[in-house]
Amino acid sequence: MSHDHRHFHERLESQDDQSINPSANPPLAELIDPARRNVLKGGLTLAALGFFGGGLSACAKASASPLLGFKGVPVQLDPGFDRVLVAEGYRAVPFFSWGDPVESGAPVWKADASDDWQAQLKQAGDNHDGMNFFPFEGETDRGLLVMNHEYINPPLHPSGTIDLSKPRPLDEVRKEQAAHGVSVIEVKKGKDGQWQRVMESPYNRRITMLTPMRIAGPLAGHALMKTASDPAGLEVLGTLNNCATGVTPWGTFLTCEENWPNYFINRDPADYTQRVSHKRYGLSNSGTSKYYAWETADARFDATPAADQPHGGHVNEPNRFGWVVEIDPFDPKAQPIKRTAFGRFSRECAALSLGGDGRMAFYSGDDAKGEYVYKFVPTGRFDAANPKVSRDLLDEGTLYAARFDADGNGHWLALVHGQNGLTEENGFASQAEVLVNARAAADRAGATPMDRPEWAAVHPTSREVYVTLTNNDGRGSKQPVDKANPRPNNLHGQILRIAEQGADPTATAFTWELFLLAGEAKGAKDKDGKPVPANLVGTIQGDLFSSPDGLAFDAQGRLWIQTDFDDAEAAMHNMGCNMLLCADPATREVRRFLVGPRGCEITGLAWSPDGKALWANIQHPGLSYPASDGKTRPRSTTVLITKEDGGVIGG
Structure with a gap:
């Protein structure tokens, strides 16, 4: 079963990794003066990368970090490794696993996975991902832990397989839909000092693919949102492929819909070719949809136009996904809201930067090879004295895509109808078309194609923005090499650091640098004793890693980095299982804090208000975690990490 599980995950990952950006935006190499251009043509060297304001050369000078108060853990190359290894002096215990009861009346998870879809509606979903902790007002030892459930794996079903060869x-489809979405669970610190779940809390709830959600903002009621099942275009059923998250200053949870195109199909070749809202996002146009073939049982996932049905049948259903969804964790009766002013793409996160004057920006990556980094700036300002009035600020604002210039400067390009070529003559009849087709709008505006931009994190004091670029083996072939994406066949990824002009989250100009290149050490040898190719060498000061994905700052300004690589492939590069690391932004030193079981991704972080408890997610473990007995089907699991002496995590 574990082999099938891993194979299925790899198949889904390969669908996510497709490059579909057709734009001919100029490579940054063309913007570099001839003396520097040869760096990109002649190959990558660490000396050449020192061009970035001393940023990378500073790595070699870094001293031991005062922020990192733990001993790093070693990589784990054992193919049977099936536990969580955490730094000395810490403990990590399973806290919340797929199938655990959430809502009142939920049955206890059955080890044979025979629970039906009605049970799954009340149980923890699959593939835990981004999450946040929301304390109750005036309390530090009690709060709501809110987390995404990105997608599902075959162990969800008793057979441990999904047969895509027939309808x-x-x-089965309903159970898979019920296992998507979000969980809200109440947690509190007990008298023994340990955090635990509150099992019968009125706040506990599941939000799934079967939960009605209100459409708000510029697309509410628009023709592009109307379907045969929702002729008003005002309410959509469900949210899916929820990856990373964000929070608002008024205390709500933002969940982001990532690889939603893989759930839909349009079998009409002529329509597919001309329908930008389908083709530019890579919907399937033959066979079945790329993930689970839900369209064979649930008609709304078949987006083939139907002339005999109102609004073309379900042709607009894909337009209703790819948004930021706002959830009020403290109001179980509140309907989730899809905020369409944010724009539509395969969004990883909505990382908040809040200025002292109440102005805001939310940063996001579009997780595919050659896609873009975005930010959304609400028009209004947050009023801390009256936070509830601020809620509808998310329905009006400006979406931007980033251009990274070769000299270390950058610009936010407004994706606004009538600006930057976004006109009716170029296929954008209104702002609604701009937002629904945000990728195509960024193409036209001239944004910089990036190496799979994923999570963003904002430093708690400087407001510098860090962005993970996970990897891109198509760099140098499908997208040109440039300064922000400097390695061809980039298997290991990098992290960028952005400084907004004047530390103003609403600025339209910024400076940027490569914070680090992930990968192997300088002078490393392959299994045959030959020097590792330059494109695999990183600039990490400290513990090595590949494919940075999740990213978060703690209150002390430590940067936590989570990885997502194929650990079978990574074993060849001595990376082992996926891991959680911690970096000091000042010295750039990196230390490995935690290693997960074989086959998993490490994702999602949340801290208690005092910083003494950390929750992290072990997604799609490949063996039998958390049972770790080699027999029990694996379960995506949230682990609780505490320090044995009761201190602050990481210090």
Whole structure:
């Protein structure tokens, strides 16, 4: 079963990694003067990368970090490794696993996965991802832990497999839909000092693919949102492929819909070719949809136009996904809201930067090879004295895409109808078309194609923005090499650091640098004793890693980095299982804090208000975690990490 599980995950990952950006935006090499251009043509060297304001050369000078108060853990190359290894002096215990009861009346998870879809609606979903902790007002030892459930794996079903060769059984599809979405659970610190769940809390709830959600903002009621099942275009059923998250200053949870195109199909070749809202996002146009073939049991996932149905049937259903969804964790009766002013793409996160004057920006990556970094700036300002009035600020603002210039400067390009070529003559009849087709709008505006931009994190004091670029083996072939993406066949990824002009989150100009290149050490040898190719060498000061993905700052300004690589492939590069690391932004030193079980991704972080408890997610473990007995089907699991002496995590 574990082999099938891993194979299925790898198949889904390969669908996510497709490059579909057709734009001919100029490579940054063309913007560099001839003396520097030869760096990109002649190959990558660490000396050449020192061009970035001393940023990378500073790595070699870094001294031991005062921020990192723990001993790093070693890589784990054992193919049977099936536990969590955390730094000395810490403990990591399973806290919340797929199938655990959430809502009142939920049954206890059955080890044979025979629970039906009605049970799954009340149980923890699959593949835990981004999460946040929301304390109750005036309390530090009690709060709500809110987390995404990105997608599902075959162990969800008793057979441990999903047969895509024939129409899917509706009950199986419903269970998969119920295992997507979000969980809200109440947690508190007990008298023994340990955090635990509150099992019968009125706040506990599941939000799934079967939960009605209000459409708000510029697309509410628009023709592009109307379907045969929702002729008003005002309410959509469900949210899916929820990856990273964000929070608002008024205390709500933002969940982001990532690889939603893989759930839909349009079988009409002529329509698919001319329909930008389908083709530019890579919907399937033959066979079945790329993930689970839900369309064989649930008609709304078949986006093939139907002339005999109102609004073309379900042709607009894909337009209703790819948004930021706002959830009020403290109001179980509140309907989730899809905020369409944010724009539509395969969004990883909505990382908040809040200025002292109440102005805001939310930063996001579009996780595919050659896609873009975005930010959304609400028009209004947050009023801390009256936070509830601020809620509808998310329905009006400006979406920007980033251009990274070769000299270390950058610009936010407004994706606004009538600006930067976004006109009716170029296929954008209104702001609604700009937002629904944000990728195509960024193409036209001239944004810089990036190496799979994923999570963003904002430093708690400087407001510098860090962005993970996970990897891109198509760099140098499908997208040109440039200064922000300097390695061809980039298997290991990098992290960028952005400084907004004047530390103003609403600025339209910024400076940027490569914070680090992930990968192997300088002078490393391959299994045959030959020097590792230059494109695999990183600039990490400290513990090595590949494919940075999740990213978060703690209150002390430590940068936590989570990885997502194929650990079978990574074993060849001595990277081992996926891991959680911590970096000092000043010295750039990196230390490995935690290693997960074989086959998993490490993702999602949340801290208690005092910083003494940390929750992290072990997504799609490949063996039998958390049972770790080699027999029990694996379960995505949130682990609780505490320090044995009761101190602050990482210090």
